[in-house]
Amino acid sequence: xxxxxxxxxxxxxxxxxxxxxxxxxxxxxxxxxxxxxxxxxxxxxxxxxxxxxxxxxxxxxxxxxxxxxxxxxxxxx
Numbered sequence: 001x002x003x004x005x006x007x008x009x010x011x012x013x014x015x016x017x018x019x020x021x022x023x024x025x026x027x028x029x030x031x032x033x034x035x036x037x038x039x040x041x042x043x044x045x046x047x048x049x050x051x052x053x054x055x056x057x058x059x060x061x062x063x064x065x066x067x068x069x070x071x072x073x074x075x076x077x
Contacts (some may be wrong), residue, residue: 003044008057011065012039018066022056029053040069 010018018041019031022077028049045053057066 003047004043004050005071006045007034007069007071008041008043008044009065009067009069010039010041012036014064015039015041017064020059021060022053025052025056042071050060 015033015036022029022043024030027046029043029045032044034041034042035046043053060066
């Protein structure tokens with residue numbers, strides 16, 4: 001089964017923090033910085049872990065900007 005890829009815009013100063021938090025939950029998701037200037041990141045979520053990631057993001061949204069965005073242009077990956 002393939003991982004689910006979702007894109008978000010965050011405060012670029014928080015990218016390292018988000019990476020640290022999500023990757024501390026071993027194996028549920030990884031983060032890739034797509035556009036460091038705009039703060040666009042992609043989450044690669046392991047199959048069956050979407051609910052866990054959504055709960056973590058919902059909690060983190062209380063303190064930092066995390067908003068979904070559309071993926072980049074084709075071939076951007």
